[in-house]
Amino acid sequence: MSSDQPRDSITGTSEPLTDTREARMGEGVDSRFNSKLREAFGSTPFILTKFDKFMNWVRGSSMFMLQFGIACCSIEMMHTYSVKHDLDRFHAGVPRASPRQADVMIVPGTIVSKFAPRMKRVYDQMPEPKFVVNMGNCSTSGGPFQEGYNVVKGAEEVIPVDIHIPGCPPRPEALVYGVAKLQERIANGESSPVTVKPYELEEFGDLDRDELVQKLADDIDEETLVMRYNWADSP
Amino acid sequence: MSAYEERNVEPPTTESGDVDGDAIEELLGDHVLDREDHLNADAYVVRADAVQDVLQTLRDEAGFDHLSCVTAEEHEDRFESIYHLKQYDDPTNEVSVVVPTSREEPVSESAAPVFRTADWHEREAYDLVGVQYEDHPNLERILLPDTWQGHPLGLDYNQDKPQIVTFEENKNPLEDHARGGEDSDTMYLNIGPHHPATHGVLHVETVLDGEQVADVNPDIGYLHRCEEQMAQKGTYRYQIMPYPDRWDYGPGGIINEWAYARAAEDLADIEVPEYAQVIRTMGAEMCRIACHLLATATFALDLYGDFTAIFMYGMRDREVVQNLLEDLTGQRMMFNYLRLGGVVWDIPEPREEYFENVRDFLDDLPAKLDEYHDLITENEIFQSRCVDTGYLDPEVAKDYGVTGPVARGSGVDYDLRRDDSYGYYDELEWDVVTEDGGDNFARLLVRMREIEESARIIEQCVDLLEDWPEDEREIQANVPRTLKPEAGKETYRAVEGAKGELGIYIRADGTEKPGRFKIRSPAFSNLSALQEMSTGEYIPDLVATLGSLDVILGEVDR
Numbered sequence: 130m131s132s133d134q135p136r137d138s139i140t141g142t143s144e145p146l147t148d149t150r151e152a153r154m155g156e157g158v159d160s161r162f163n164s165k166l167r168e169a170f171g172s173t174p175f176i177l178t179k180f181d182k183f184m185n186w187v188r189g190s191s192m193f194m195l196q197f198g199i200a201c202c203s204i205e206m207m208h209t210y211s212v213k214h215d216l217d218r219f220h221a222g223v224p225r226a227s228p229r230q231a232d233v234m235i236v237p238g239t240i241v242s243k244f245a246p247r248m249k250r251v252y253d254q255m256p257e258p259k260f261v262v263n264m265g266n267c268s269t270s271g272g273p274f275q276e277g278y279n280v281v282k283g284a285e286e287v288i289p290v291d292i293h294i295p296g297c298p299p300r301p302e303a304l305v306y307g308v309a310k311l312q313e314r315i316a317n318g319e320s321s322p323v324t325v326k327p328y329e330l331e332e333f334g335d336l337d338r339d340e341l342v343q344k345l346a347d348d349i350d351e352e353t354l355v356m357r358y359n360w361a362d363s364p
Numbered sequence: 365m366s367a368y369e370e371r372n373v374e375p376p377t378t379e380s381g382d383v384d385g386d387a388i389e390e391l392l393g394d395h396v397l398d399r400e401d402h403l404n405a406d407a408y409v410v411r412a413d414a415v416q417d418v419l420q421t422l423r424d425e426a427g428f429d430h431l432s433c434v435t436a437e438e439h440e441d442r443f444e445s446i447y448h449l450k451q452y453d454d455p456t457n458e459v460s461v462v463v464p465t466s467r468e469e470p471v472s473e474s475a476a477p478v479f480r481t482a483d484w485h486e487r488e489a490y491d492l493v494g495v496q497y498e499d500h501p502n503l504e505r506i507l508l509p510d511t512w513q514g515h516p517l518g519l520d521y522n523q524d525k526p527q528i529v530t531f532e533e534n535k536n537p538l539e540d541h542a543r544g545g546e547d548s549d550t551m552y553l554n555i556g557p558h559h560p561a562t563h564g565v566l567h568v569e570t571v572l573d574g575e576q577v578a579d580v581n582p583d584i585g586y587l588h589r590c591e592e593q594m595a596q597k598g599t600y601r602y603q604i605m606p607y608p609d610r611w612d613y614g615p616g617g618i619i620n621e622w623a624y625a626r627a628a629e630d631l632a633d634i635e636v637p638e639y640a641q642v643i644r645t646m647g648a649e650m651c652r653i654a655c656h657l658l659a660t661a662t663f664a665l666d667l668y669g670d671f672t673a674i675f676m677y678g679m680r681d682r683e684v685v686q687n688l689l690e691d692l693t694g695q696r697m698m699f700n701y702l703r704l705g706g707v708v709w710d711i712p713e714p715r716e717e718y719f720e721n722v723r724d725f726l727d728d729l730p731a732k733l734d735e736y737h738d739l740i741t742e743n744e745i746f747q748s749r750c751v752d753t754g755y756l757d758p759e760v761a762k763d764y765g766v767t768g769p770v771a772r773g774s775g776v777d778y779d780l781r782r783d784d785s786y787g788y789y790d791e792l793e794w795d796v797v798t799e800d801g802g803d804n805f806a807r808l809l810v811r812m813r814e815i816e817e818s819a820r821i822i823e824q825c826v827d828l829l830e831d832w833p834e835d836e837r838e839i840q841a842n843v844p845r846t847l848k849p850e851a852g853k854e855t856y857r858a859v860e861g862a863k864g865e866l867g868i869y870i871r872a873d874g875t876e877k878p879g880r881f882k883i884r885s886p887a888f889s890n891l892s893a894l895q896e897m898s899t900g901e902y903i904p905d906l907v908a909t910l911g912s913l914d915v916i917l918g919e920v921d922r
C-alpha cells in the first residue's frame with residue numbers, strides 16, 4: 130500500500146486500532162510489563178543491588194561514542210552507525226562530536242607521529258569513566274603500515290585500550306561484537322588498567338638532555354608539550 | 365602574461381600526432397643539458413637555475429598547462445626533481461623536465477611562481493627527500509611534523525632514530541602583517557584535526573574577520589602512513605597491490621589498484637586480456653559510484669550537521685554496492701582484486717545471479733537518485749548553502765592542478781577515461797559530465813550525474829560479460845612470477861580516480877622492487893586550492909567547500 134493513499138483505518142473509524150491494541154494486550158493488567166526481569170523480581174517492584182553494580186549496568190547500557198574518524202576503518206564505522214547495522218540497537222549508536230560528551234572512543238585507523246599527541250589530548254578531554262575500542266589492525270599494532278617511519282605501533286602506545294578488534298577493516302558485524310563485549314566488561318565492572326604508556330605528553334624541559342634535545346633546544350620552548358618517539362624500542 | 369589568462373597554444377607535434385621532441389628541445393634552447401627517454405614522454409634534463417624559465421616556456425609557448433606531478437628522488441650521486449607536464453586539452457601530450465642537483469648542495473629553483481600547484485608538491489619533495497627549492501614562498505615540512513629530523517625517503521635515513529613532536533597551540537599567522545598587529549580584530553580558529561566536518565584528520569588553520577574567512581591554510585600530514593615507502597619495500601608482482609586500496613578508501617579500491625597496475629604493466633610490458641579489462645572497468649565504476657555516494661552523503665552531513673535521512677540513504681545505497689563488490693572480490697573495502705596482467709578471479713558463480721543483482725541495483729538507481737534530488741538539490745535551504753559559494757575559476761583550477769569532479773564542476777573538460785583512454789572505456793558509450801557553475805553546487809551535481817554515467821558504463825559491461833564466449837574468458841595474462849623491469853626505466857601513468865587524476869611514477873632499478881614509487885594524489889592538489897576558494901567567504905561556506913572538495917585524507921597524506 131502506498132503512503133499517498135490514506136488507509137481506511139486512519140480516516141474512517143478508530144475501531145481497527147482499538148481492536149489491535151486490545152488483541153495485543155489481552156485482558157486484565159497490561160502483560161507487556163510482565164517482562165522476564167519483572168518475573169525475576171517477583172511481586173515487588175523494588176530491587177536490592179549494590180550501587181556500583183547498578184551504575185556499571187547503566188554505563189554499559191547507555192554509551193555515547195565519540196565521533197572520531199581517522200582512516201579507512203572509519204568508513205566501516207560509519208556503516209556500523211547507520212542503517213542496516215545500526216549500532217544504536219545496542220545502546221551505543223549516538224556519536225558525539227565533542228569528547229566532553231563521550232564515554233567511548235573507537236579508534237578507527239592508523240596513528241601517525243603527528244596525530245598521536247592530538248589523540249592523547251582528545252582522550253584526556255573525555256570525562257571519566259571512559260573506554261577505548263581499537264578498531265582494526267592499524268590501531269592495534271600499526272597494521273599494514275607497521276614498518277613505516279612515521280607510524281605509531283598501535284594506539285596502546287599512547288592510551289589505555291579495553292577491546293581490540295582485528296581486521297583490515299573489521300566488518301561492521303565485528304565492530305558490533307566488539308562493542309557488545311565492551312558492554313559486557315563494563316557491566317562486570319572491568320576496565321583496562323591505567324598504566325604508564327611508552328609515549329606520553331611531557332614538557333620539553335623535562336626530557337633528558339641528549340643529542341636530539343640539544344639540537345631542538347633553540348626551536349622548542351621549555352614549557353611546550355612534546356611527545357618523544359623512541360622508534361628503536363617500538364615492538 | 366598573467367597566470368590566470370586563458371592560453372591557446374598547442375604543443376608542436378610530428379605528423380603522427382605525437383609531441384615533437386626536437387621542436388621542444390629547440391624551444392628550450394641551451395637550458396637543455398641532455399635528453400632522456402621516459403616510457404610516457406620525452407624528458408629534458410635542465411639546469412637547476414633555469415626551472416622557471418623552462419616551465420614558463422613550456423606553458424606559454426608549447427601549451428603544457430598542467431603540472432600534474434613533481435617527483436623528487438635521491439640517487440647515489442645526485443638528487444633529481446622531475447616535473448611531469450601535460451596538457452589539459454589533450455593529456456596524451458606529455459613532457460617531463462628533469463632537474464638534477466648535486467648531493468652536497470641539493471638546491472634547485474622553485475617552480476611555484478609559474479605553477480601554483482608546485483608549491484605543495486615541492487614542499488612534499490623537500491619534506492620527504494630533502495631537495496631545497498630556492499625562491500619557494502614557504503618551504504616548510506608539509507606531511508611530517510616541523511621538528512622532524514632527516515628526510516625519510518633519502519638514502520641514508522635511519523628509521524630508528526628517536527623523534528620529538530610538539531603539541532602546541534597554533535599562532536595567528538596573519539596577526540602581524542595583515543591586520544595591524546596589536547589592534548588586530550581577527551580571530552584564529554583551529555578546525556580539526558579532530559572535527560566532524562573535516563572528513564578525517566585534516567587540520568584547517570583559519571583566520572576569521574568577524575564571520576568572514578580572512579585566510580585559511582590546510583595543515584595536512586595527520587595520516588601520513590608512508591605509503592610510498594611501503595610500496596618501495598614491496599615486490600611488483602604481489603606485495604604492492606594491497607596498498608593502493610588504502611589510498612582512497614572511499615572505497616576507490618579498484619580504481620587505485622588500476623593506477624598502480626597501469627604504471628607497472630607499462631613498465632613490464634604486459635598486455636591485459638580484453639575480458640579482464642571489461643571486468644576491471646565494471647569494478648572501477650562500481651567503486652566510483654560508492655565514492656560519489658559517500659561524497660554526497662557526507663556533504664549533506666556537513667551541511668545539515670547531523671545524521672539525517674540523506675546520510676542514511678547514502679549509506680543504504682553504498683551497502684548495496686559494497687555487497688556487489690564483495691561478491692566480486694571477496695572483501696567489502698580492501699579488495700586486492702587486480703593483478704598485474706588482469707584480475708585475480710572471474711565473476712562469481714552462478715554468473716547469472718550476479719549479473720541479475722547488478723542489474724537490480726542499476727534498475728533501482730534512477731528512482732534513488734530522484735530521491736536524492738528531491739531531498740538535497742531541490743531543497744532551498746541546501747541551495748542557499750551551496751549555490752555561488754566556494755567559487756573556483758577554471759583557469760585558477762588549472763593553475764592548481766585541480767582535476768576530477770572538482771575541475772569538471774568548474775567547466776574544465778578533463779577526464780582521463782576519455783582523454784587518455786585505458787581499459788575498455790573507449791569502446792563504450794558514455795559522456796564526460798561537466799558543469800559551468802564552479803561553485804559547491806556544481807561540484808555536487810557533477811558527482812550525482814557521474815553516478816548515472818557510471819551506471820551506464822556498468823550496464824554495458826554487464827551486457828558484454830554476459831555474452832562473452834566461455835572459452836575466451838581469459839582473466840590474466842601470462843606474467844612471470846618475479847618481475848624485474850630493466851634498471852633505469854621510468855614511467856608516469858595516471859588513471860581517472862574518483863577524485864581526479866591518480867598518477868603513479870615508478871623508476872625501476874633492476875631489482876624486483878621499485879627504486880622510486882611516487883603517488884600523485886588528486887585530492888592533494890584539489891585541497892591546495894581551498895584557500896583560493898574560501899578566502900573572503902563566510903565560515904559556514906568554508907565547511908561546505910571542504911565537503912564539496914571530497915577529500916579523503918588517506919589519499920591526501922598517503
Ligand code: SF4
Nearest residue numbers: 201202265266267297
Ligand atoms: S586496519 Fe586496515 S582498514 Fe583499518 S585503518 Fe588500518 S589499513 Fe585502514
